[in-house]
Amino acid sequence: MQSLKKHLPGSWRKLLLSLTLLISGLGLLFWPARTLRSDNFVFYFPTSRRVIPLEVIDSVQYLPLLPVLNLVGSLSGLTERRNNLKLAFGDSHIELHDGDPRVRLDKKTLILAAPVRVSNGKWMVPSDFLTTVVARLTSQDVEYQIGTNRVFIGNIKPGSFTLRMEQESNGARLTFQFTDKVTVHTESVNGKWVMFLGDHPIQPLEQSFHFQNPYVSDVRFDDQDGLPKLVITPSAGGLNFYPELSEGDKILRAEVSKPAPAQPPPQTLKAPPPATPSSTAATAPLLAPGPATGTAAPAGPATPAGPPLPVVALDAGHGGEDNGARSRDGVLEKELVVQLVDRVRQALLTTGKFRVIMTRTGDANVTFEQRAVAANVAGAAYFLTFHAGDLGGGSPQVAIYTYQSPGLASPSPEGGANPFFVAWDRVQENHIGQSRQLAQTIERDLAVLAGVTVDPATPAPERTLRSVNSPAVAIEIGSLSPDVDAGPLTDPEFQLHLSSIVAEALSALQAGGA
Amino acid sequence: MSRRAKIFWIAVMVVFAGGLFYLRSLARRVFFEPPPHSDESAKARLSEAVLQSGAGPNEIAVLLFPSLSGRGLVAESRPIKWAPSAADRVRQVLLALAEGPSQRLGHPLAAATTVRAVFLTLDGTAYVDLSSDLVSGIYPGIEAESLAVYSIVNSITTNIPAVKRVKILIQGQEVDTLEGHADLTEAIVPDPSLVKGNP
Numbered sequence: 001m002q003s004l005k006k007h008l009p010g011s012w013r014k015l016l017l018s019l020t021l022l023i024s025g026l027g028l029l030f031w032p033a034r035t036l037r038s039d040n041f042v043f044y045f046p047t048s049r050r051v052i053p054l055e056v057i058d059s060v061q062y063l064p065l066l067p068v069l070n071l072v073g074s075l076s077g078l079t080e081r082r083n084n085l086k087l088a089f090g091d092s093h094i095e096l097h098d099g100d101p102r103v104r105l106d107k108k109t110l111i112l113a114a115p116v117r118v119s120n121g122k123w124m125v126p127s128d129f130l131t132t133v134v135a136r137l138t139s140q141d142v143e144y145q146i147g148t149n150r151v152f153i154g155n156i157k158p159g160s161f162t163l164r165m166e167q168e169s170n171g172a173r174l175t176f177q178f179t180d181k182v183t184v185h186t187e188s189v190n191g192k193w194v195m196f197l198g199d200h201p202i203q204p205l206e207q208s209f210h211f212q213n214p215y216v217s218d219v220r221f222d223d224q225d226g227l228p229k230l231v232i233t234p235s236a237g238g239l240n241f242y243p244e245l246s247e248g249d250k251i252l253r254a255e256v257s258k259p260a261p262a263q264p265p266p267q268t269l270k271a272p273p274p275a276t277p278s279s280t281a282a283t284a285p286l287l288a289p290g291p292a293t294g295t296a297a298p299a300g301p302a303t304p305a306g307p308p309l310p311v312v313a314l315d316a317g318h319g320g321e322d323n324g325a326r327s328r329d330g331v332l333e334k335e336l337v338v339q340l341v342d343r344v345r346q347a348l349l350t351t352g353k354f355r356v357i358m359t360r361t362g363d364a365n366v367t368f369e370q371r372a373v374a375a376n377v378a379g380a381a382y383f384l385t386f387h388a389g390d391l392g393g394g395s396p397q398v399a400i401y402t403y404q405s406p407g408l409a410s411p412s413p414e415g416g417a418n419p420f421f422v423a424w425d426r427v428q429e430n431h432i433g434q435s436r437q438l439a440q441t442i443e444r445d446l447a448v449l450a451g452v453t454v455d456p457a458t459p460a461p462e463r464t465l466r467s468v469n470s471p472a473v474a475i476e477i478g479s480l481s482p483d484v485d486a487g488p489l490t491d492p493e494f495q496l497h498l499s500s501i502v503a504e505a506l507s508a509l510q511a512g513g514a
Numbered sequence: 515m516s517r518r519a520k521i522f523w524i525a526v527m528v529v530f531a532g533g534l535f536y537l538r539s540l541a542r543r544v545f546f547e548p549p550p551h552s553d554e555s556a557k558a559r560l561s562e563a564v565l566q567s568g569a570g571p572n573e574i575a576v577l578l579f580p581s582l583s584g585r586g587l588v589a590e591s592r593p594i595k596w597a598p599s600a601a602d603r604v605r606q607v608l609l610a611l612a613e614g615p616s617q618r619l620g621h622p623l624a625a626a627t628t629v630r631a632v633f634l635t636l637d638g639t640a641y642v643d644l645s646s647d648l649v650s651g652i653y654p655g656i657e658a659e660s661l662a663v664y665s666i667v668n669s670i671t672t673n674i675p676a677v678k679r680v681k682i683l684i685q686g687q688e689v690d691t692l693e694g695h696a697d698l699t700e701a702i703v704p705d706p707s708l709v710k711g712n713p
Contacts, residue, residue, distance in 0.1 A: 460657070
């Protein structure tokens with residue numbers, strides 16, 4: 001140090017110091033550990049939300065003062081002395097002292113539940129600072145319950161929910177009753193089911209629920225990353241999970257059940273073996289996560305003997321902001337196909353030969369990749385995506401499509417090129433032949449539908465199919481366009497017939513009767 | 515301070531300043547979009563190109579429109595005075611498609627569609643940048659979108675043999691699909707099997 005002082009004049013030393021501080025600041029800014037902290041505090045604003053890391057000092061939750069103030073307004077002045085900090089915030093002046101629970105706000109003295117601290121150079125305040133001081137600093141409503149890790153600032157009415165659990169013969173049913181309409185998007189992560197609850201802020205009555213039950217061990221509400229979600233921990237691996245929104249999207253029913261007894265493996269199509277997803281994201285599916293180890297693993301103790309049933313992945317097209325087609329009488333494709341997919345699901349489950357996952361339940365935005373991932377992770381034996389659109393001509397009509405690579409028009413009758421490596425996002429090219437067989441089987445069986453025009457199965461560059469790693473077809477019903485009413489397509493009888501025929505076609509294919 | 519120390523610190527500062535400059539330029543590239551070309555300038559360029567075309571003799575252009583009743587494309591011929599350059603010919607084909615068919619056939623492009631730009635590459639790929647009005651003329655659906663896309667691709671490749679495939683951009687951006695169905699993520703090769711004889 002002496003030699004450094006000797007070699008460097010004062011101005012250079014200052015420059016060196018500034019550079020060191022700058023580099024340290026940049027290092028801290030990009031230090032990944034900052035984002036890995038598990039304890040966060042979520043600030044909900046009417047149009048946004050922010051997450052600030054919490055620090056626990058002597059069992060008291062502390063928030064960093066300056067980031068908190070910058071979230072709710074802007075600082076106009078700051079004077080820091082050794083144990084004292086003075087801040088100008090709008091027209092108000094705040095004064096704090098290290099180790100002192102008293103905060104001077106203009107001419108008032110407010111007392112916090114715990115003393116103000118300076119930790120690693122940062123001024124930290126206990127969380128009741130939000131209601132004691134912040135509520136007076138801003139003209140907005142501040143809603144904070146002591147002990148929770150979230151605060152609602154501004155005109156926000158957070159929702160809540162209650163949970164009821166019922167035991168069933170082969171599983172359990174969880175019923176969540178929400179105070180407001182929610183959207184749900186489900187993923188399977190590290191052996192748990194995670195149900196993201198849309199963008200609506202939620203203040204749960206209970207943070208977590210614990211059960212002594214062979215199917216579900218606990219249900220926990222979590223919004224530590226700013227995304228409200230329910231995390232359900234199964235008691236064992238290999239269980240099926242069927243979430244479904246109903247009654248105006250205010251009731252979420254989730255069935256947890258053991259898979260049905262095994263059936264013979266497929267003979268005609270070389271379908272990939274069903275698997276139990278455990279670590280990768282899927283989208284609003286009915287999934288069976290593996291044990292909570294975080295890695296892919298064989299089914300857990302709840303799985304009955306014998307191979308599990310093959311999985312059929314059902315995809316309801318569009319959803320969320322994407323309405324898809326619209327009929328003259330206002331029927332939206334995204335809603336129509338959810339109805340249809342639900343009927344197909346019921347028909348497939350009735351056969352007792354399949355497990356079913358759905359890539360979308362409710363009105364959620366789901367990307368093409370998420371749809372494919374949901375099916376691929378579940379090891380789906382078949383993938384069916386349902387759409388409704390303009391098919392020209394009368395109604396009802398049904399058209400079936402297999403995937404056609406846009407860069408490779410009119411594929412050979414034998415199917416895809418089957419190269420050694422295929423990019424994951426176009427893996428469907430490896431299944432073109434099987435997909436065509438699937439399409440032809442469904443088309444043939446649909447021919448018996450009276451009064452319904454069935455177009456011959458053809459290839460089309462349907463984006464949803466591109467990344468699906470199993471035999472996959474798109475089924476489009478029509479016509480749903482602004483020129484015609486949707487009437488025949490919404491007819492339950494038509495939907496039930498179509499669903500049962502699709503289920504029968506898959507059963508026949510599975511049994512080798514195609 | 516010794517001369518060597520001065521040189522050392524100057525070198526450190528130069529490297530640091532260079533690093534900062536690089537980070538700044540990187541941030542500009544990542545966080546700030548390039549200034550968008552206005553639709554007006556795109557239309558002006560298009561008009562200019564159209565004015566330059568039409569100098570040659572009348573020839574026949576074959577346009578492929580979606581059939582209303584079946585699942586395919588129907589050919590329709592019309593006289594055209596080809597522009598000299600292939601890129602302008604691509605524009606002419608697109609504008610002719612936007613004008614619509616003379617028979618009772620589908621419209622692959624809305625009449626308001628603007629051809630913002632056309633680029634041709636040496637490997638025979640035509641990049642056509644269309645305005646977002648394109649989708650306003652198409653009813654969403656697998657069949658409708660698929661036929662609209664192949665109407666564009668097949669019409670261009672049929673009339674301009676130098677073009678082997680077409681990459682469609684919307685408002686200068688790559689898009690996943692047209693309206694949720696037709697895969698536009700890569701350049702599309704024509705599908706002659708879609709061409710039917712009659713409307």
